[in-house]
Amino acid sequence: MDLVNAIVNNDDFKYFSKSEKISSSILLISKDDIYSLEFAKILASFIMDGKVDKQSENFKKIMLLAHPDVCLYPKKEKMLVSDSEEIVAESFVKPVFSTKKIFIIKNIDNSMESAQNKLLKTLEEPANNVFLILTCSNADLVLPTIKSRCLKRELAKLSEEEIFSYLPKEENSLLCCKLCDGGIGKAFKLLQNPNLFEIANLGVEIFTKMKVSRQILDFSKKAQNFSKNIDIILEVMSLVVEDLLKIKAGCKCKLSMFEQELKGVSEEYSTKALCQINQKLIKMQKELAYNVSQTIAFENLLLSILEVKYLCK
Secondary structure, eight states: OOHHHHHTTTTHHHHHHOOSSSSEEEEEEEHHHHHHHHHHHHHHHHHHHHHHHTTTTTHHHHTTOOOEEEEEEEESOOOOEEEEHHHHTTTSOOSSSOOOOEEEEEOGGSSOOHHHHHHHHHSSSSOTTEEEEEEEEGGGOHHHHHHTTTTTEEEEOOOOOHHHHHHHHOHHHHHHHHSSSOOHHHHHHHHHHHHHHHHHHHHHHEEEEEEGGGGGGHHHHHTTTTGGHHHHHHHHHHHHHHHHHHHHHHOOSSSGGOOOOHHHHGGGOOOHHHHHHHHHHHHHHHHHHHTOOOHHHHHHHHHHHHHHHHHHH
């Protein structure tokens, strides 16, 4: 099945499709921003037609964000006051081809507070047949006054088995299920990465093949080849730490395709070392959000792994 079917058939979408009346202001909460945007587009199609018909012109245009009565904001990466002012003004303009006008505002939690404030009145009292669908990954960063004016729905994560059933059966499908953290949108995106297995393998080899400090530069260079996917490398490394702890506890690995390699080195890492390495991984993920030098931060991380491994034998 495809992503559309995955969304239409789940309980979150059925909650809206079976409602007697859909709220004019909706906040969708999900760590998987790809999924929440697709959910918003399909929900917009349902609001427009009263059903989800993949063959309808409205559906096709909305999914391509080419429908004149369905507008996506922000125009750039972050929501600005000018975007909010445009939404407010456009909400009073009559729809072109339908009886409804829908605004999809993605990642409202990544917008300026002033931009959010500008939307308050429109969210509370939208013009007739105007709908606003907002998405966010962190509801704590959304103004309480915004949240209070919206019907909030936290989109549930899917199990690995559910996600696998929706993905096309390709070589890396199982690996995508392991790395997507319950986000089917993320799983589809990962599946499109032609280097996914190489990236994951690098994350594993850092723990299974890096033994001495002179190897740090080699592993750093390999990581630089996938500089745009450093987040995936770090996610794999976090799962490796988790799996090494599971092996020590006699539990099954999540990264089952690398189980033999991980079992072979599990005794090299103490529980204390793994816990400290996990904290260093979390620290680097935060550092990358502040635009530190990726190469320097990664090399420092690799050095820390070796140091902790040695000191916590």
